[in-house]
Amino acid sequence: MPKGPIPVRTSLVTEALRVMKQRIADNEWPSHLPGERSLANTLHVGRDTIRMVLQELENDGWILPAQPGCRRMIAPDAARKQSSPEALRVGVLSPQPLEQLQQPMLLELDHIRGALAAKDGSMEFFSPRWHGLADPSAQLETLIAEARCSSWILLRSTEAIQRWFHDHKIRCIVRGSIHAGIQLPFLDVDWEATARHAAGRLWRLGHRRVALLVPTEPLLGIAAAKRGIQGFNEDGFEPIEVEEDGTAAGLCRAAEAALISPRPPSAFIATRPRQVATLLTWLGSHGIRVPGKISIISLADEQFLDHLVPAIDRYRTSPSSVARRVVRRVTSLTHTGNVQKHKGWIIPKPIPGGSTGPAK
Structure with missing residues (x-):
């Protein structure tokens, strides 16, 4: 696990040089x-880049x-060069490695x-295996001491x-969402309001029995979406929860069970974009047209949804824009120690598509 910042996308040699000088x-x-191989792995660059940086x-x-045969020695006076105490060195702590994060x-x-x-700062990314421990206190103490970041971003913590x-x-x-009783600055989509808005869109189209697709993971955002759809109290509206295990087969079984029940839903609200792809193809394979028979809205968005037919109504x-808000917060944290003046909710934009229609 790297202990320091990794290069950003400016000139790779220039940025790698800046990072190594800082370290x-x-x-x-x-x-x-x-060694060169270790440096290349730590900084996420190629060995040719490392060789050019070493020369600089x-x-x-x-x-x-x-x-010959020796590692490069630090010059005696290099240790006297000091990093700015106010430098923006932001650590990102995630339960997943970069390659597993959503787009x-x-x-x-x-x-x-x-x-x-652009602010002469840097970002470090950490996805330790111990992230899910019931008591990660010892590991966190070590990480904070070694990383020496000015502030942190906690993903799905x-x-x-x-x-x-x-x-x-x-x-x-x-x-993401904060747990009960914890007072930390946060930035997250208002999933409760978004789910309630989606329910209202469907209700105005005549849908009364609407299914919310929920993964089995105990996520705070999913709990908020449940509150949102359950809190939509218009006449005749009957939300149901359809739990799926995160696999395509599991979602298909859950959708089939809902649709063959005595009182099937006429619309689905997806909490994850992947659910849309699986549901849409499963419905098509069974001759169930969208939106002719079933309507679909997704509370979240990924680029691949742009390529589905019909176009998906989503948020x-x-x-x-979110990144700018995050950077304003970590900058404020570094220089003032607080971000109280910033609102923590993100309101997503409704994107109309062709996956919703009047209830049949």
Whole structure:
């Protein structure tokens, strides 16, 4: 697990050089640099880039000339170079590695990385295996001490992690929902209001029995969506919850069970974009037309939904807009220690499509 920042997308050599100088100044490598392969893996760049960076470091007097068979030595005066104490060094703590994050979050993180670089800051990403431990206190203490970030972004964080950051007064933003009794600044989609709005759109089209597709994961956002649809109290509206296990086969079984029940739904509200793809293809394979027989709305968006037929009615947030709000918060945290003046809810934009129609 890397201990320091990784390069952002400016000139890769220039950015990698800046990051390595920062790490040397922070005394991460007191006497010798790691080998080229290790540096390439740590900074997420190629070895050719590392070789060019090493040459620049030598030219700038940060490391000594290479010796055959030896790791590069840090120049004696390099450790005296100090990083700014107000530098924006933002850590991102996630339960999933980058390659498993959903596309909107990847885009958001990319925008955050670029915005921080424009402020001469950097972003570090951590996805430790211990993220889901009931008591990660010891691991968190080690991580915070080694990473030395000015503030943190907590993605899909557990109650234990949020409580530890709260109790230890570590500067952070919860990118998601906060658990009961924890007072931390947060930024999340208002899933309750979004689900209620979706229910209203369907109700106005005549739908009275509407199914909310919910994964088995105990996520706070899903609980909020449940409250939203259950809190829509117009005459005759009867929401039901259809639980699915996260697999395509499991969702198909759940949808079939709902549709062959004595009182089937006339519409589905998806809480995850993947649910839309599975449901739409399953309905098509059974000759059930959308929106002729069944209507579908998705509370979330991913780019692949643009390529489905019919176009999906959904709700969209702008990764770049959300990223700007996150950067404003971490900047405020670093310089003032609070973000109380910022609102924490994201209101997504309804995107009309062709997947909803009058109830049949």
